[in-house]
Amino acid sequence: MNLVEKYLAKASGKDTVSPGMDLTCRVSYVAAHDVTAPIAIKMFRQIGVKKVFDPERVALIVDHIYPASSEKARDNVWTMDDFAKEFGVHIFKRGEGVIHQLMYEKYHAQPGELVVIADSHTGTCGGYGAVGVGVGSTELAAAMATGQLDLEVPEVVQIHLTGKRPANVFGKDLILYLGSRFGTDHLVDRALLFTGPGIEELSISERMTVCNMGIELGSMITLFGTTAREPDTAEDLELDLGTLEPMIARPFSPANVVPVKEVAGTAVTQVVVGSCTNGRLPDMEQVVNAFRGKKVDPAVNTLIVPASKEVLEQMEERGWCKIIRDAGATILNPGCGPCFGAHEGLTSARDVVVSTTNRNFPGRMGCMKANIYLASPATAAATALAGKITVPTL
Amino acid sequence: MDIIKGKVIVLGDDVDTDQILPGYAMAEPYDQLGKFAMAGLAGVDFKTVYEPGCILVAGRNFGCGSSREQAPIALQQAKIALVIAKGFARIFRRNSINIGLPVWVADVADSLRTGDQIEVDLEKGTITVNGEKKQFQPMSENVVKTLSYGGLIPRVRAELGIKD
Numbered sequence: 001m002n003l004v005e006k007y008l009a010k011a012s013g014k015d016t017v018s019p020g021m022d023l024t025c026r027v028s029y030v031a032a033h034d035v036t037a038p039i040a041i042k043m044f045r046q047i048g049v050k051k052v053f054d055p056e057r058v059a060l061i062v063d064h065i066y067p068a069s070s071e072k073a074r075d076n077v078w079t080m081d082d083f084a085k086e087f088g089v090h091i092f093k094r095g096e097g098v099i100h101q102l103m104y105e106k107y108h109a110q111p112g113e114l115v116v117i118a119d120s121h122t123g124t125c126g127g128y129g130a131v132g133v134g135v136g137s138t139e140l141a142a143a144m145a146t147g148q149l150d151l152e153v154p155e156v157v158q159i160h161l162t163g164k165r166p167a168n169v170f171g172k173d174l175i176l177y178l179g180s181r182f183g184t185d186h187l188v189d190r191a192l193l194f195t196g197p198g199i200e201e202l203s204i205s206e207r208m209t210v211c212n213m214g215i216e217l218g219s220m221i222t223l224f225g226t227t228a229r230e231p232d233t234a235e236d237l238e239l240d241l242g243t244l245e246p247m248i249a250r251p252f253s254p255a256n257v258v259p260v261k262e263v264a265g266t267a268v269t270q271v272v273v274g275s276c277t278n279g280r281l282p283d284m285e286q287v288v289n290a291f292r293g294k295k296v297d298p299a300v301n302t303l304i305v306p307a308s309k310e311v312l313e314q315m316e317e318r319g320w321c322k323i324i325r326d327a328g329a330t331i332l333n334p335g336c337g338p339c340f341g342a343h344e345g346l347t348s349a350r351d352v353v354v355s356t357t358n359r360n361f362p363g364r365m366g367c368m369k370a371n372i373y374l375a376s377p378a379t380a381a382a383t384a385l386a387g388k389i390t391v392p393t394l
Numbered sequence: 395m396d397i398i399k400g401k402v403i404v405l406g407d408d409v410d411t412d413q414i415l416p417g418y419a420m421a422e423p424y425d426q427l428g429k430f431a432m433a434g435l436a437g438v439d440f441k442t443v444y445e446p447g448c449i450l451v452a453g454r455n456f457g458c459g460s461s462r463e464q465a466p467i468a469l470q471q472a473k474i475a476l477v478i479a480k481g482f483a484r485i486f487r488r489n490s491i492n493i494g495l496p497v498w499v500a501d502v503a504d505s506l507r508t509g510d511q512i513e514v515d516l517e518k519g520t521i522t523v524n525g526e527k528k529q530f531q532p533m534s535e536n537v538v539k540t541l542s543y544g545g546l547i548p549r550v551r552a553e554l555g556i557k558d
Contacts (some may be wrong), residue, residue: 035420039463046547048556070421120461120485136463136489138546184408185455189484218455220484252436253408340460341417361410361459362436364417 002156002230004191004221007112007131019234021153028113028130030143031059033099034066036118036136038079043141053147055088059107061099062092063335069343097308097334100124100212100276105310116143120215121276121358126223127208133221154191154220155234161198163240167394170286171206172278172356172376175213176247180257188218193233195225198241205280212277213358216254246391248354249374252362260379260391270353271296271384272365273377274305274332275339278356281314283377288320290381290392291327297387302329303345305337329384341366354383395516395538398496400449400475402510404503407453409435411460411486415468427464428471443508446473453479453503457486466490466497476514478502478521491537494545500530 001009001016009017011025030053032040037060044052052058060080068074077093084091092102100121109115111129115122122134133151135143143149159178178192192214194207202210207224214222229236246260273279273287287304296302304324306312312334315321321331338345339357346366347353353365353372360372375383378392416434419427432440450456450469456479457465466489469477477490477497490497498516506512506523513522519532533541543549551557 035460035462035464039424039467043547047550065421068421072423073421118461118463120459122461134461134485136461136485136492138463138492139488142546142550184458185481185483188455188481216458218458218483340420341412342420359410359412359459361412363434364412366418368434368436 002193002232003225004156004193004223005153005232008153010112011114017153019153019155023151023153025114025149025151027116027143027147027149029057029059029103029107029109029115030140031061031099031103032118032137032140033064034062034073034076034080035064036140038076039137040118040140040144041079041083043138044144047141047145049145052087052089052144058089058144059103060084060089060091061102063098064340065342066095066333066335095309095333095335097310098276098279098336101279101307101311104128104208105308114149116140116149121212123214123219123222124208124212124276126211126214126221128204129224131221131223134215154189156191156193157187157235158193158195158230158233158237160196160229160236160238161194161241162196162238163198163242165201165241165244168246168378168392169241169244170376170378171202171209173244173247174241175210176249176257176374177244179217179249179255180247182217184216184253184255185218187214189220190234191221191223192217192219193223193225193230195228195230197227199224199227201241203282205282208280209277213254216358246376246379248379248389249360251360251371251373254359254374260375260389263373263389264391266352266389268300268352268354268383268388270301270303270345270347270351271380272303272305272338272345272353272355272357273380274307274337275357276307277358278377279305279307279311281311283356284311284315284320286377287381288323290378290385291329292323294327294385296328296384298328299387300384302384303332303338304329305332306334308334338365340364354380354389356380395542398449398476398514398516400447400512401445402449402451402506402508402512403443404506404508405450405452408455408458409452410458411462411465414457414465415462420462420464424464424467427468431468431472431474447475449475449512449514450477451503451506452477454481456482458483461485463489463493466493466495470495491540492546494541496541498533
């Protein structure tokens with residue numbers, strides 16, 4: 001068995017499992033946010049059980065539309081708040097941060113533990129070894145009620161990393177590169193597993209970035225293992241990090257990827273750094289290193305969105321917020337920000353955006369015609385300074 | 395399950411959840427989502443081809459992106475009878491079945507045109523167009539069963555014997 005199979009075997013109480021086998025797995029943590037929780041709560045009430053499986057292991061997090069942008073958005077918070085009080089579960093409702101970052105900071109899931117969140121980017125926790133499976137609201141309701149999740153054992157695609165990465169290449173560039181290689185659906189119903197000595201080149205934060213975007217390749221589970229190669233995988237691919245260069249996804253697909261140098265010089269009007277993909281302290285460090293003593297191009301609306309209050313506090317303690325503001329950028333409240341087109345930085349047809357977020361689908365940030373590019377914080381910061389897409393030099 | 399008959403709307407690959415239901419609709423009342431179904435569709439003005447009871451026929455990876463269950467709910471409220479695709483993103487596929495919206499894998503997007511009238515028998519796996527019947531992999535028994543209850547929650551309640 002490979003590592004994914006070993007973890008799923010443990011979660012389902014079986015000695016061995018193999019691809020295609022249907023399992024009922026024990027879940028360690030269950031969470032939902034303000035887009036998915038209200039429907040999950042409605043479904044939970046329809047099931048008709050009187051309690052959640054373990055209130056300590058259920059979290060509700062308001063991150064997508066905080067502060068509320070409409071009456072309905074605010075009502076969703078009240079729906080979550082009422083449920084949290086009634087069932088004794090914890091709610092984060094004052095802009096504490098994005099769900100995947102809070103699960104990391106507050107819940108500390110251990111390697112192999114199963115994390116089920118009603119959000120497609122649940123794979124993020126694979127960066128620290130936990131098994132994240134994203135679900136919709138109905139499955140989340142069932143998991144809250146039972147503490148279990150039904151799934152089928154996925155085939156595993158292993159990426160064995162070797163070599164040293166260039167200084168201007170990050171986890172973001174790695175997963176974008178894999179998008180260009182695999183496309184958007186090669187990994188549907190499968191798992192993506194990273195092994196090899198090269199994983200030690202990537203910080204936990206970068207591994208979380210990589211796992212965050214596994215879903216853009218379709219994957220069910222994305223996970224970092226150990227430096228040792230895993231047996232029993234459906235595909236096994238070796239990748240030398242030294243061969244990578246800064247990558248960028250062009251409109252309108254996270255898999256429409258080319259080296260940054262191929263689109264360098266494209267004028268931009270908005271740069272966004274943040275989200276569950278790239279809103280952590282090491283991401284902000286890339287921005288600060290680039291911005292220190294400089295000004296962003298006056299034509300570029302530069303929005304910096306820390307993934308959590310804890311990240312923001314660390315930025316303040318280090319004096320980074322002043323550096324960012326002095327450069328002419330705006331720091332938004334921790335949360336999902338403009339990533340998914342609900343508020344805080346929507347576009348019009350004239351906009352060209354470089355963002356560190358995870359999706360650039362048509363209309364993702366509001367306007368259908370706005371062009372969105374996805375890149376690393378280093379590329380985004382260099383681009384903000386130059387006013388045009390720029391290969392970062394470090 | 396009943397035979398599903400309807401007008402086809404042919405779509406491309408990678409129709410994501412932002413196209414099916416844009417992010418701005420997340421702040422709208424849940425019983426109004428049908429109005430925003432396919433409002434973000436790139437390349438086609440959905441309103442000009444839509445009619446209640448129609449069947450969406452798509453290419454690869456339909457429903458990729460967000461886990462928002464609002465996306466299939468919006469299609470259901472808009473009275474989309476069925477979605478057929480070469481492939482579905484995992485979470486969208488499960489969400490659809492869970493709320494009772496039939497989604498079915500069959501590779502027909504290249505052989506149909508918007509406006510075609512088709513008849514689909516999901517349990518037998520057949521599509522009939524212009525009197526010609528074609529065979530595909532039938533929908534799995536388990537999925538048919540969930541759909542026959544109207545979704546996962548009614549099925550679970552029935553199986554557990556929960557009444558009101």
